[in-house]
Amino acid sequence: MLNKYFPKITKPIPYEGKNSKNPFAFRYYNKDQRVGSKTMAEHLRFSVAYWHSLLGNGSDMFGGPSFERAWRQPSDPMDRSKATLEAAFEFFQKLGVEYYCFHDRDIAPEGDNFSQSIKNLQTIVGLAKGMQKETGVKLLWGTANLFGSPIYSQGAGTSPNAHVMAHAAAQVKNAIDATKELAGENYVFWGGREGYETLLNTDLKREQEQMARFLHMAVDYKRKIGFKGQFLIEPKPKEPTKHQYDTDAATTLYFLNEYDLIDHFKLNIEANHATLAGHSFEHELAVASAAGKLGSVDANRGDQLLGWDTDQFPTDIYSATLAMMVVLGQNGLGKGGFNFDAKVRRSSNDPYDLFHAHIGGMDAFARGLLIAHEIMQDKVFSKFIEERYSSFDSGIGAKIMAGKVGFRDLEQWIIKEGKPELESGRQEMLENILNSYISH
Ligand code: XLS
Ligand code: NI
Ligand code: NI
Numbered sequence: 001m002l003n004k005y006f007p008k009i010t011k012p013i014p015y016e017g018k019n020s021k022n023p024f025a026f027r028y029y030n031k032d033q034r035v036g037s038k039t040m041a042e043h044l045r046f047s048v049a050y051w052h053s054l055l056g057n058g059s060d061m062f063g064g065p066s067f068e069r070a071w072r073q074p075s076d077p078m079d080r081s082k083a084t085l086e087a088a089f090e091f092f093q094k095l096g097v098e099y100y101c102f103h104d105r106d107i108a109p110e111g112d113n114f115s116q117s118i119k120n121l122q123t124i125v126g127l128a129k130g131m132q133k134e135t136g137v138k139l140l141w142g143t144a145n146l147f148g149s150p151i152y153s154q155g156a157g158t159s160p161n162a163h164v165m166a167h168a169a170a171q172v173k174n175a176i177d178a179t180k181e182l183a184g185e186n187y188v189f190w191g192g193r194e195g196y197e198t199l200l201n202t203d204l205k206r207e208q209e210q211m212a213r214f215l216h217m218a219v220d221y222k223r224k225i226g227f228k229g230q231f232l233i234e235p236k237p238k239e240p241t242k243h244q245y246d247t248d249a250a251t252t253l254y255f256l257n258e259y260d261l262i263d264h265f266k267l268n269i270e271a272n273h274a275t276l277a278g279h280s281f282e283h284e285l286a287v288a289s290a291a292g293k294l295g296s297v298d299a300n301r302g303d304q305l306l307g308w309d310t311d312q313f314p315t316d317i318y319s320a321t322l323a324m325m326v327v328l329g330q331n332g333l334g335k336g337g338f339n340f341d342a343k344v345r346r347s348s349n350d351p352y353d354l355f356h357a358h359i360g361g362m363d364a365f366a367r368g369l370l371i372a373h374e375i376m377q378d379k380v381f382s383k384f385i386e387e388r389y390s391s392f393d394s395g396i397g398a399k400i401m402a403g404k405v406g407f408r409d410l411e412q413w414i415i416k417e418g419k420p421e422l423e424s425g426r427q428e429m430l431e432n433i434l435n436s437y438i439s440h
Contacts, residue, residue, distance in 0.1 A: 002090035002135075005071055008352060012096040013359060015425040024355060028431065031096065031368035035373050038332070042309045043369055045337025046362055047099035047140040049298075050106045052311065053354055056089050060127060060346055067349035077109035081124050089131045091222045093194055095358050099140035101188075101339050104175040105148060114167075118174055121343035125178045140186060140337045141268075141296070142179030146193025147240060157214030158194045158207035158245065165210060169217060176218070180227045186296055187227070189215065189269050190234040195241030208245055212259035219264045232268040232295045235284070237277040239309050248277040249287040266295025271319070272302040272309050283323040289330045296336025297323070299361060313342040313357040317438060320368025321375075328372050338365055375437050381430065388423070 003010075007026065015033075016025035031041035058066030071087035074080045085107065091099055100236055108124040111117040132138060146156035146168050154160060156168035179187050194211055196202040222231065233256070237247040246252045256262040267288040274284035281301075288294035301314045314320060327333060340361050344353045375381065391397045396413055399405045405413070 001093055002086060005069075005087040005090055006113075006351065006355075007030075009094045009355065012094055013355065024359070026366070027363055028370065029359075029362040035369055036328075036377075040366055040369065043327075043332060044362070044365055045099055045140065045333065046097045046358075046365075047337050047339035048092060048095070048097055048358065049341045050100055050102035051086060052341065053091070053358075054084050055106055056343045058344075058346040058349060060336060063295060063346075069351055070399055078120060078123070081108050081114050081120075085124060085127055085131065089135050089137060091214055091354065091385045093135050094135045095355060097137070097358065098364075099138050099185075099339070101139070101141045101143070101336055101341075103143050103145040104171065104178060105145040110149070121174055121178055125181050129182055139179065139182040139184040140339055141188045141229070142175055142182065142184045143188040144168075145192075145367065146171065146177035146194075146253065152193050155195070155207065157191070157211045158196075159210075160201075160203075160207075165214065167266065169214065172214075172218060173221060176221060177225070179229060181223060184229050184278065185269075185337075186230045186232050187222075188232045188234055188296075189218070190236065190268075191246050192246055193246035194246065195238075207258075207410050208255065211245055212255075212261065215259075215261050215265075218318060219261070223265075230295055231265045232336070233265050234268040234270060234273070234298065235277070236270065236273040236404055237356065238308075239276065247294075248274070248279060249284045249291075253287070253291050253293060262293075266293045266336075267335070268296040268298060268339075269294065270298035270300065270371050271314060271323075272300050272311055272341075273298070275302045276307075276309060280322075282326055283320055285323055285326040289326050292330075294326070294330060294333065294336075296333055297327075297338050298341035299338040299365065300340065300342035311342050313340065314343070315360050315364050317367055317371070318366060318434075320364045321371045321434075321438060322368075324372035325369040326383045328369075328376055371437050375434070380433055380437075384426070384430065388425075 014025050016022055016027065018027045020027050029040060031039060033040050035043060055067060059070070069087070071083040072080060074083050088100065104121055107128065108120040111120050146152050146153065149210050151164055151167060152159070157165055159165050176187055196207065200309040218231065233246055233252050234244045235248050235252045236244055238244060245255065249269065252267060256265055269284045269288055271281040274281045285294055299314050301316060301319065303310045303312065340358060342357065342361065344357050392401055
């Protein structure tokens, strides 16, 4: 096992059960434990986000780095990337996580020109491939950073400048190549700057048409090279741009339908993006899932009092339980997983905080999984929901849904039958039941 950057951890984080007081142990996540037909590891497919956990340095809008990791010390950018890669795989192994995710620019530095950038990426990909083989850690998804460079300040695929769009396309081509080379199971598109600030300089329709063209080119390329990973779009309503074209799940699904892309994409739902859009995490998951398009999850959380993407590690058992109910309801995420798109706080300056953060997130979802599984086995809510809609299973309800009656027939039916009687929705009772599962 690699052992250079986290010497205090000498073996993979163990599962010690819920009474353990060891801060470097799992209390719920027991990877081989079966929950229904799969193990916890198979259900959850946890992933570390390279950009936050390996590159994060505590900086925010008001201050520069508050910590510098040992693996970020080498001054040559390629040496720094290599050291970071070593630290990454040591961390993955010691944490006991099976997947990771990256942006092209996270793992390899941009060169002086585009050809050099390609070479840098290929060199690091070669090394990463070796480390994946050595450790068994796999790539959940790759993506391209189309938001950091100043050339993308007015958009990438949706830039008003065709030269910029071409550059973005060239970059995504290489990021897909890298993902394929590393047997990535998905490829993510997050439209960081695919939106606009003011209509005074923006043709909204054109920009959406450009975005669609961009994604169609990606689909064509995927087919040409035989990349078998799932394409995912990650909705987010704002930050960095004021209006983003992929605001939330419903908006993104509409866009994909409108531009004939729906068959080629699923969604990657992020908790903090859901709340920024004014939705709950479980709402966004449910909207994606209802369309058969819930592909993967960026697990994190926002803060109720802060209106931006704080990307905190998820610790809320309620939220994790409700999320797992949606995921179990669709029989899992398939090729997707739970990627911790989350960063330790500015004050968490010790590299071992990365362990605490991930252990907490993994335990929260493991616990959510256990509770959700029990709830679903007992059919507590599903029975209630089925019963609640049962008037559509026979009689007039069945006729309505089968298209056998119209407004005139229903007028006659109402004249005869009179006023409806309503059953209680029993929200409070159901909330109490949920609580009883969570607290025992
Ligand atoms: C930013 C996004 C980003 C994507 C990958 O808010 O969450 O990190 O997950 O580009
Ligand atoms: Ni994300
Ligand atoms: Ni985010």
